[in-house]
Amino acid sequence: MDHVDRALLAQLQQDATQSYAALGQAVGLSAGAAHERVRKLRERGVIRRTAVDVDPASVGGGVLAYVMVDSTSWMGDSARDFAALPEILEAHVIAGSASVLVKVRTATTEQLQDVLRRIYAIEGVSGTQATVVLETFFERPVDPRLTEEPEAP
Numbered sequence: 811m812d813h814v815d816r817a818l819l820a821q822l823q824q825d826a827t828q829s830y831a832a833l834g835q836a837v838g839l840s841a842g843a844a845h846e847r848v849r850k851l852r853e854r855g856v857i858r859r860t861a862v863d864v865d866p867a868s869v870g871g872g873v874l875a876y877v878m879v880d881s882t883s884w885m886g887d888s889a890r891d892f893a894a895l896p897e898i899l900e901a902h903v904i905a906g907s908a909s910v911l912v913k914v915r916t917a918t919t920e921q922l923q924d925v926l927r928r929i930y931a932i933e934g935v936s937g938t939q940a941t942v943v944l945e946t947f948f949e950r951p952v953d954p955r956l957t958e959e960p961e962a963p
Contacts, residue, residue: 871915878908
């Protein structure tokens with residue numbers, strides 16, 4: 811992946827609805843060349859999907875919490891159990907005092923409490939520690955330009 815691919819990714823993260831002509835112009839390519847590069851990025855799995863960024867509060871997801879999940883056993887095989895809870899947006903096996911970190915969105919704290927009960931029902935879970943977010947300053951996608959590797963000569 812070169813600097814042009816990284817610039818294309820940055821442009822698409824800002825607005826994935828841009829035309830290939832606009833993308834190409836932004837990175838110094840023709841529309842056809844931009845289209846071909848984006849196609850190749852999709853084929854290689856660099857671009858996993860195109861999505862709409864919805865305001866969670868406007869659709870009933872105003873309560874955001876990060877939950878550290880403690881366990882009595884290895885939780886690496888329990889991805890399906892966590893994925894079965896639709897309020898869990900992300901789940902990560904982690905190193906440290908907890909085994910899994912999950913990101914949860916609900917409409918109310920009562921619903922969050924229900925999600926915590928359902929997490930406890932997952933085999934091997936021995937405890938949780940939830941941190942409720944009061945305000946989000948910002949969220950940003952990965953900037954592909956920050957991880958740029960030097961190009962080969």
